Amino acid sequence: MKGGLFILKETFQEQAHHKLLSPDIADKTHLSFRYRDYVQSIQMILQTFYGARADWNQCIQQYYHSSEYQGQCHLPKSCEEIPLITTDDLRQMIAEDEQFHTRRDEFLALSEKIRKSMPHKDPQELLHAASLLGILPSQNSDSLYHWLILRDGMTAEEQQSIEAAIRSDPGRLASVISLFSSILIPGELLTFPLIGTAMTQPKSRYFYRGESAYYGSSRPSIYRFNNGIDRIKLMARWVTISEACYFLNQFDAVKHWPVCNVNYLALAQHYGVPTPMMDLTSDLKTALFFACCKYEHHRWRPLTQKDFAAGSGSKDPQYGILYRSPTEITSMKWALSEPDSAEEIIMPIGYQPFMRCSAQYGHMLLTKKQDYDMLQDPLFEKVRFKHDEGFCRWIFEEMEQGAKVYPVNDIPQIEKQMEKICSAHVISPETFAGLNLPADRSYIVKQLLHQAGYEVVNHPEEYIKKKQLRKLNKQYSWKIACEKLYISLDEFQDDSQNACRIRPVSSPLQYLSSDLFVDENGMVVCAP
Secondary structure (H helix, E strand, O other): EEOOEEOOOOOOHHHHHOOOOOHEEEEEEEEEEEEEHHHHHHHHHHHHHHHHHHOOHHHHHHHHHOHHHHHOOOOOOOOOHOEEOOHEEEEEEEEHHHHHHHHHHHHHHHHHHHHOOOOOOHHHHHHHHHHHHHOOOOOOOOOOOOOOOOOOOOOHHHHHHHHHHHHHHHHHHHHHHHHHHHHHHHEEEEEEEOEEEOOOOOOOOOOEEEOOOOOOOOOHHHHHHOOOHHHHHHHHHHHHHHHHHHHHOOOOOOHOOOOOOOHHHHHHHHHHOOOOOEEEEEOOHHHHHHHHHEEEEOOOEEOHHHHHHOOOOEEOOEEEEEEEEEEEHHHHHHHHHHOOOOOOEEEEOOOOOHEEEEEEEEEEOOOOOOOOHHHOOOEEEEEEEEEHHHHHHHHHHHHHHHHHOOOOOOOHHHHHHHHHHHHOOEEOHHHOOOOOHHHHHHHHHHHHHOOOOOOEOOOOOOOOOHHHHHHHHHOOOOOHHHHHHEEOOOOOOOOOOOOOOOOEEOOEEEEEOOOOOEEEOEEEEOOO
């Protein structure tokens, strides 16, 4: 560990960029796309200005003890304990989300202006960018971040002293602005444990999850069972995930995806396979779509009065349930996390070969705990709202009758194949070999799977006809997938006529032997 940052083996993307470095510095430099390194570098710069007031362990505790957090519901024991809000409140939340996006875009535009003017630094532009972020001593209620600094008990003299230090160090201020831009800009390539490098989407203030009823719990699909499950059946479900991943890799768009790492687990989850991940979104309207609409007879429709009728057991369909958690708290948790830790920390899914993940602004929370229950996760605020046909219809139309969430020009029929995989209870030889079991354990595992109703077959299971697969690969190649997702991979292509187009942005941190991290412009972002 040097300069406070762990140096890990470079990913494929980092290695590719490393090869572009000049030979005289390549052997002295380590590149990092790791989100953890970005946010940890941000914290280190803030600590040079604020000292212990930028201790993010303490900042997170400040949030948990704040009136904002204490006034929310986090551990409800019943539906009645969850605060009831109105549809007008939901519309106000949507408006506040849109205001955040406007401020975020204002900051990104200003940050780009600052970057292009380098090495000249306009002090007023730097201070305005810092104010938009919320990293000046005086708190701005409209800033993008609220909890990165401990401001309790800060005197006027202390504020003046810190602001004077910030003003006197424009280089360091420009560096932290550049780092914030890297984690806020859409298309940035950032690396996370387990999933690899993701091409990210625009940041929001909150992560959300919407559910169309109160169910008494909210758990990953692989752990949902009525009467419990034994270890053998759970193992079989994991093997089913592997079977689904092998199936996905038959598609050219997946096999040759050039943008970032393919998140096979997220693809499996989003196309119908139970996994240990909880679906989240950074888009409030997407969360409300799932809280206000129902999939029935192979199509989505808004909930109606008939759907609101009294439920049975712990289910109460009168109410939609909304979960939300501040994204900046998760960012601080990443900075404080172990280098390869990813369990129960929210990660982006970003742009994937098929369209559903990015259309839903998908994020994921992974857990190995079979008893994990988001309803009892203190990181998430819970609110409920009484279902209303008019509001459900409005959300349905806002999301273009589901087309914004489930794009109509996405690769077809994948869900049908995934249903076959989940119901077939057969395991192909490739999938079983991928478990890498020694011979003696291989026989035992086969017997255990047989007891659970699963058979390891001697031939690859054909979930899709070869002719149909060739047709789909022709209709949905990786190039066509990029076009459908508006991803531009040609750096010489003029995208000025299409504002929807987005390019992968790669600006890795460089770790030098002198214990410094620098960004792509050579600005120091982490001093020893």
